[in-house]
Amino acid sequence: MPPRMPRRRLVATMSAMVLAAIAGCSAPATTAEALSETIDPPRLMSGEFRLTEVVNTFAGARPLDYTPFKDAIANLPESQYVAIRDAIKGKSVDEIREARARLGLTVRDLVVATVKMVQAEVYYRPVLQLDPTALDQADALDAGRGGGPLTGAILLVKGNTAVKGLRNDAGSGALADQVAAADSPVVARLREAGAVILGRANLSELSYNLGSKLPNGFSAMGGQTLSPAGPLTVDPEGSSTGSAVAVQLGIVPLALGTETIGSIISPAAKAGVLGYRAGSAHWSTQGVVPIDSQLDSLGTLSHTVADVRHVEQAVTGQEGRTMSRAVVIAEDESQAAAYARRLEDAGLDTVAADEALRAAIEVANATLGDPSLLECGFARDMNAYLATAQGKVTDLRGLSAWYEAVPALAPYGFDIVAEAARSSISPEQCRRTHAAAADAVTAVEREMQRLGAQFIAGDNVSTLFVVQNGGPRFLVPGPDHLVINATSSADSADLVATAARIAQEEE
Secondary structure (H helix, E strand, O other): OOOOOEEEEEEEHHHHHHHOOOOOOOOOOOOOHHHHHHOOOOOOOOEEEEEEEEEEEEEEEEEEEOHHHHHHHOOOOHHHHHHHHHHOOOHHHHHHHHHHHHHOOOOHHHHHHHHHHHHHHHHOEEEEEEEEOOOHHHHHHOOOOOOOOOOOOOOEEEEEEOOOOOOOOOOHHHHHHOOOOOOOOOHHHHHHHHEEEEEEEOOOHHHHOOOOOOOOOOOOOOOOOOOOOOOOOOOOOOOHHHHHHHHOOOOOOOEEEEOOOOHHHHHHHHHHHHEEEOOOOOOOOOEOOOOOOOEEEEEEOOHHHHHHHHHHHHHHOOOOOOOOOEEEEEEOOHHHHHEEEEEEEEOEEEEEEEEHHHHHHHHHHHHOOOOOOHHHHHHHHHHHEEEEEEEEOOOOOHHHHHHHHHHHHHOOOOOHHHHHHOOOOOOOHHHHHHHHHHHHHHHHHHHHHHHHOOOOEEOOOOOHOOOOOHHEEEEEEOOOOOEEEEEOHHHHHHHHHHHHHOOOOOO
């Protein structure tokens, strides 16, 4: 989610962060320190940190373990690596499948080359942990054991989502002893479809619910993820930072992310890749270190809508149908008009948001500014998660105490965790808060039905409210950062099909 500075500034902060999520970078300054001044909150660049144009380290971070891949990398001739890299880097799942057939590559070949790409791009730190079983996964697929529409797709999973045998620490040293006993249901479905899980992507620690001064993309276990568009000048957004940057760098065609409020869409916009928040009806969030179970959702970052459709079908089994009519809304009227033209060029109907619908949307967006909304969910759901996670930290009070005892692994502070540990919000107040948020989205749905619209299209800020009802969202390809949204999470597959129409990727 976007950074939480003072809670009263939540919506203003989100708006500023989202509108700033554009391609390109600032003009270079003369020193690394001056360059860092464009990042807000600012990054530390000395002491335990070394951050320059060529070096990016944090003393507390765990180095990636390449040991399981050492022999395979040594046995891959440089010329062959270059040929494989050039054939798969930055390509979609379908393009990689074609390259594999054309060049006679095995899935093992793809994994080894991808690990070498991770090594080559280590400065950007998009990867939190490599899966030591990745070659075994590949060998099983090469031997014909398993497989499906994603065979040969090498994936990263955001570091707050369970992958069997790997830490599920959300980038936190406090949770480093929590090793996943099983895959999350979504990861399990992707394995069944033939995907190889290469490892876990770095993230903003605890999905941005650690401290208000935490820069986007920093975790104590993974270090600082940087933007390839301008490592010292461009904020990569978060909290699914590593997932977005890994796809942006072309290391993997797909990565899983999670989103509470903006954590997939914002980094996707900054990275120039597709972002899809799947909604909560069919994509289980079991195995995800939570912020708020009523708002949290898994999703993807990718190069093409076609790849998202592969994943959607693997997870839900649904094909989806194109929605026909959209309400278009944006903070800027000229931008709204441009969005409408783009939809109409794709053969979709549009309807202008009238006064009644605008009023309902304004109320729904305003509910995101209720200071108790995220505080309720985090205090409730993180305590419940830690109580069953079988680690040394069993509740928020213990989590806060751990950070207080190990300040070196909380270099930017931990005020959000400390505040949640002291929270005195009652369950009844939380129930009322979430009910008000859901009612506000329901009111928007009624107005949409009156206008005959099935989905909402517009900018990220104006349409952010749909997350309160578990709704899916899709950042469609293109420089205009068009986001399409459904108010019901049951419409996830239909939203993907609609994105394919807009992107002109229909089969």
